[in-house]
Amino acid sequence: MARVDVMINGRTYPVACGDGQEDRVREMARYVEGRVAEIKTVAGSASDTHLLVMAALLLADELADSRAAEARAGGGGDRDGEVAAAIGRLAGRMEAIAARLERA
Numbered sequence: 173m174a175r176v177d178v179m180i181n182g183r184t185y186p187v188a189c190g191d192g193q194e195d196r197v198r199e200m201a202r203y204v205e206g207r208v209a210e211i212k213t214v215a216g217s218a219s220d221t222h223l224l225v226m227a228a229l230l231l232a233d234e235l236a237d238s239r240a241a242e243a244r245a246g247g248g249g250d251r252d253g254e255v256a257a258a259i260g261r262l263a264g265r266m267e268a269i270a271a272r273l274e275r276a
Contacts, residue, residue, distance in 0.1 A: 173188050173189070173190065173191065174188070174189050174190065174191045174192070174193065174194050175187070175188055175189070176189055176194045176197045176198060176201075178197065178198060178201030179201070179205065180201060180204055180205050180208055180224075181205070181208050181209075181212075181220055181223055181224075183220065185269055187201070187265060200262075204227055204231070207227045207230055207231065208223050208224070208227050211223055211226045211227060211230070221270045224266055224269060224270055225266075225270070228262075228263065228266050231262075232259070235255065235259060239255070
């Protein structure tokens with residue numbers, strides 16, 4: 173199992189991932205960082221936990237829109253389970269990060 177340090181909102185977080193998935197995790201972290209930066213421009217000063225929750229909600233909204241578009245186009249099916257599993261893993265990681273932030 174590999175470990176990657178990612179930076180979101182000026183904080184570094186260690187993330188475990190499968191071997192060979194390090195670049196993908198970094199790419200996803202950059203995307204989340206971008207969403208957090210967008211939220212900060214609107215929300216102003218919010219706690220790290222609040223920013224991560226809002227980012228998670230935005231990502232979930234994007235996923236829902238993507239699923240709806242795919243369903244309208246006649247796609248979906250097998251991929252839904254994979255996406256749901258990935259979102260579940262991401263949610264677990266975000267909850268762990270939020271818990272660490274609350275303890276800090």
